[in-house]
Amino acid sequence: MLLRKLYKQARYYCLLCVVYGFVITANGQNYEQIQWREVVAVLKNVRLDTATPVIAVIDEAVNWSVVPKRLFWENSREIPDNGLDDDGNGYVDDVRGWDFYHNDSDITNDGLGSWHGTPVYSMLTEMLYDELQLDFKFLGIEGGHSITEIKRSLEYVIALKRLFVTSKGAAGANILVLNCSWGKEGLWAEDFPEWCALYNTLQALGVLVVGAVPNAEVNVSEVGDMPTLCSAKNYLAVTNENENGYLETAAYSVLDVDIAAPGAGSVTLLNSGKRGVFDGTSAATPYVSAVCFAIYVYSQQFLSNESGSMPSSEWPLLVSDFVERGAFRKLSLQDKVKGGRSLNALGAVRCMLEYFMKSELLSGTRKEVELKSYYPNPVRKDLVFRLTSGEACQIRVVVYGMSGATIYSENENVRLGVNDLSIDFEELEVERGVYLLAIEVPGGKVLRAKIAYLGK
Numbered sequence: 494m495l496l497r498k499l500y501k502q503a504r505y506y507c508l509l510c511v512v513y514g515f516v517i518t519a520n521g522q523n524y525e526q527i528q529w530r531e532v533v534a535v536l537k538n539v540r541l542d543t544a545t546p547v548i549a550v551i552d553e554a555v556n557w558s559v560v561p562k563r564l565f566w567e568n569s570r571e572i573p574d575n576g577l578d579d580d581g582n583g584y585v586d587d588v589r590g591w592d593f594y595h596n597d598s599d600i601t602n603d604g605l606g607s608w609h610g611t612p613v614y615s616m617l618t619e620m621l622y623d624e625l626q627l628d629f630k631f632l633g634i635e636g637g638h639s640i641t642e643i644k645r646s647l648e649y650v651i652a653l654k655r656l657f658v659t660s661k662g663a664a665g666a667n668i669l670v671l672n673c674s675w676g677k678e679g680l681w682a683e684d685f686p687e688w689c690a691l692y693n694t695l696q697a698l699g700v701l702v703v704g705a706v707p708n709a710e711v712n713v714s715e716v717g718d719m720p721t722l723c724s725a726k727n728y729l730a731v732t733n734e735n736e737n738g739y740l741e742t743a744a745y746s747v748l749d750v751d752i753a754a755p756g757a758g759s760v761t762l763l764n765s766g767k768r769g770v771f772d773g774t775s776a777a778t779p780y781v782s783a784v785c786f787a788i789y790v791y792s793q794q795f796l797s798n799e800s801g802s803m804p805s806s807e808w809p810l811l812v813s814d815f816v817e818r819g820a821f822r823k824l825s826l827q828d829k830v831k832g833g834r835s836l837n838a839l840g841a842v843r844c845m846l847e848y849f850m851k852s853e854l855l856s857g858t859r860k861e862v863e864l865k866s867y868y869p870n871p872v873r874k875d876l877v878f879r880l881t882s883g884e885a886c887q888i889r890v891v892v893y894g895m896s897g898a899t900i901y902s903e904n905e906n907v908r909l910g911v912n913d914l915s916i917d918f919e920e921l922e923v924e925r926g927v928y929l930l931a932i933e934v935p936g937g938k939v940l941r942a943k944i945a946y947l948g949k
């Protein structure tokens with residue numbers, strides 16, 4: 494398996510932090526960059542009464558002491574540990590998925606889990622269960638090493654979804670999204686028509702597949718990559734960007750890579766049970782999968798509220814359309830990804846709510862600009878202040894003297910996330926004294942801080 498994660502040093506510090514003597518430690522997933530908490534605030538209170546949705550994961554083993562076993566789908570027609578294939582699907586005792594690598598029913602590697610599989614499940618669990626509090630199950634599958642293994646694991650997903658459809662929900666699994674944080678480089682779609690055809694079958698059954706591109710600065714359209722190049726409409730190829738919106742040692746193509754997501758600097762529960770960095774395109778992919786899954790689940794709810802229905806094959810296209818249209822369009826990605834797209838969970842939800850005419854759910858979710866810190870205070874020369882913003886926007890930074898006179902006034906563009914700005918008090922050529930820093934932000938609010946200037 495070409496697992497798409499890089500071992501590398503996490504950059505836990507920035508230059509400013511070192512200069513000013515404090516350290517920022519990454520401690521979670523990059524929710525701010527994709528506006529996930531805003532999505533949670535909008536969707537968490539929407540009642541769901543559809544059949545338990547399932548997100549399938551093809552990856553390495555999972556550690557159930559890190560990701561709870563109860564979150565895993567259970568095969569109701571298979572009796573555990575009796576050595577028999579009770580449901581006659583060709584797999585003996587496949588109560589909780591199947592391990593296509595070792596060809597057995599244990600997807601935990603004897604309880605040990607794995608360094609790649611566990612954090613992929615952890616990321617999805619944190620987003621969908623801990624944050625969104627969604628009632629869902631994982632279908633856990635080990636596989637993805639050889640092409641035969643990949644095909645068999647995809648066929649397993651197909652069989653379970655098909656059974657769910659034909660039994661009208663009495664058996665099988667209601668699989669909506671399949672996360673594949675892997676792929677095979679240097680291969681071409683024309684050489685693997687049967688492999689590519691499986692994605693068309695998955696689409697017919699309403700399964701959206703989200704997969705990783707390589708952790709290398711290569712153009713997948715030129716060097717080959719599978720299944721990225723299958724060009725299946727229900728397959729989203731994901732690359733990895735950093736907090737500045739640039740690709741982070743990740744593959745690209747404006748023809749074949751659908752979206753970037755902030756895998757770089759991502760922290761989640763590792764196989765050890767401790768929090769740590771899990772990054773690369775393998776981490777970028779679960780962000781997109783989780784957003785797609787949430788969009789899919791709530792879209793189905795909204796449609797069923799209208800007593801509407803839609804052919805299965807249309808669902809993956811509707812969901813990916815919301816995610817693609819709602820994405821940020823970044824200049825930094827315009828030569829790297831289709832449309833310069835970067836995952837924006839709130840943007841995707843906004844598209845969904847507009848489509849279902851539920852935009853009123855969005856009211857009050859605008860994420861405001863906040864003043865997080867300013868230092869040093871008192872100041873001799875450069876005053877540095879840190880703002881966070883829920884969207885790219887323009888602000889006005891003003892410094893007033895205590896008499897009310899305007900000493901300094903500039904418009905600044907802030908980007909989504911953390912912004913460090915500074916003012917050189919020495920250049921203002923003012924007397925020692927107390928000044929007021931005022932930051933005018935969209936919506937009419939003004940953020941204020943008193944600054945003591947020590948003079949030259």
Ligand SMILES: [Ca+2]
Binds near residue numbers: 579580582586
């Ligand atoms: Ca079986």
Ligand SMILES: [Ca+2]
Binds near residue numbers: 573579585
């Ligand atoms: Ca059995």
Ligand SMILES: [Ca+2]
Binds near residue numbers: 595597598599
């Ligand atoms: Ca096993």
